[in-house]
Amino acid sequence: MDEREKNTTTSERGVKHFEPLAEKYKLTFSDVGGLDELKKQANIKIIQPFKNPELFKRFNKSAGGGLLLYGAPGCGKSYFARAIAGECGAAFYNVGIEDILDMYIGESEKNIKTLFDTVRANRPAVIFIDEIDALGRKRELLKNSSLTTTINAFLAQMDGVESDNENILIIGATNAPWDVDSAFRRTGRFDRTFFIPPPDAAARAEIFELNLAKLPIEELDYKEFCELSEGFSGADIKGVVDRVAEQTIEQILTSGEDIKISQDHLLEMLKECKPTTTEWFSMAKNVVEYANASGLYDELESYLQTLQSKKKKMGFL
Numbered sequence: 001m002d003e004r005e006k007n008t009t010t011s012e013r014g015v016k017h018f019e020p021l022a023e024k025y026k027l028t029f030s031d032v033g034g035l036d037e038l039k040k041q042a043n044i045k046i047i048q049p050f051k052n053p054e055l056f057k058r059f060n061k062s063a064g065g066g067l068l069l070y071g072a073p074g075c076g077k078s079y080f081a082r083a084i085a086g087e088c089g090a091a092f093y094n095v096g097i098e099d100i101l102d103m104y105i106g107e108s109e110k111n112i113k114t115l116f117d118t119v120r121a122n123r124p125a126v127i128f129i130d131e132i133d134a135l136g137r138k139r140e141l142l143k144n145s146s147l148t149t150t151i152n153a154f155l156a157q158m159d160g161v162e163s164d165n166e167n168i169l170i171i172g173a174t175n176a177p178w179d180v181d182s183a184f185r186r187t188g189r190f191d192r193t194f195f196i197p198p199p200d201a202a203a204r205a206e207i208f209e210l211n212l213a214k215l216p217i218e219e220l221d222y223k224e225f226c227e228l229s230e231g232f233s234g235a236d237i238k239g240v241v242d243r244v245a246e247q248t249i250e251q252i253l254t255s256g257e258d259i260k261i262s263q264d265h266l267l268e269m270l271k272e273c274k275p276t277t278t279e280w281f282s283m284a285k286n287v288v289e290y291a292n293a294s295g296l297y298d299e300l301e302s303y304l305q306t307l308q309s310k311k312k313k314m315g316f317l
Contacts, residue, residue, distance in 0.1 A: 068172050070193065081171045084126065092126050126168075129170070212261065244269050
């Protein structure tokens with residue numbers, strides 16, 4: 001995580017202090033390429049209750065609640081969460097699982113209480129917890145039984161009788177939603193789920209452009225990059241640009257000539273690189289086939305079917 005995005009500090013006595021992300025680092029949906037359908041869903045189900053509270057109160061609905069984001073690593077779950085907070089006009093608390101869990105008995109529960117007390121005093125707010133599966137892991141997968149008390153403390157803060165979480169949205173992100181215990185998915189907890197897919201062609205072009213914007217480049221055709229980057233995550237694309245930049249620097253140092261990043265440089269690197277999402281989707285395919293009776297992964301299933309159709313059209317199947 002970038003240093004400027006850290007908003008948790010620890011005092012000399014070991015007490016956690018949670019602070020919102022600085023205003024200048026907030027995002028909105030205009031900063032997020034693609035994901036148009038997901039933006040529409042988020043706007044209606046999550047953002048509008050913050051913007052039009054009186055309308056929603058007439059129908060006994062309030063802003064906040066829980067949202068689970070899942071998808072392959074590097075596809076922008078935390079980025080999307082920050083954009084939701086920006087659209088809601090809410091403070092954004094970026095919390096790592098290490099900010100909650102503590103090796104000493106009772107400390108994890110104290111951290112959870114401190115987090116929620118802080119956020120309730122600064123609402124509207126969004127709490128973002130990455131790798132939520134580390135906290136909400138299925139009971140049969142737990143190796144440390146002492147986590148049960150911590151889990152219960154967290155769930156009590158989410159929807160306990162005395163919990164007042166109006167205008168507080170709690171977003172959990174995970175690469176392995178199938179490992180999250182069903183207790184976390186009950187009504188009033190993480191009962192809304194969004195699948196964050198790899199960026200589509202338009203979004204990939206935008207990500208290439210953003211990563212290359214401040215580098216010395218020749219005139220580039222970004223559409224051509226999209227054809228060779230199907231399935232690439234945003235992190236994969238950044239990795240491609242970084243490697244090309246390193247190679248270009250090496251060429252300049254070797255030849256003594258001032259060289260810019262060219263179309264050919266990027267195309268050659270794209271041919272060498274493979275998307276890191278492939279392994280994740282292989283695992284996800286098995287989950288969709290054998291563990292989607294509840295319809296929880298319908299969005300993922302639809303995406304996989306679209307992906308299959310694309311491969312057939314391109315002659316890969």
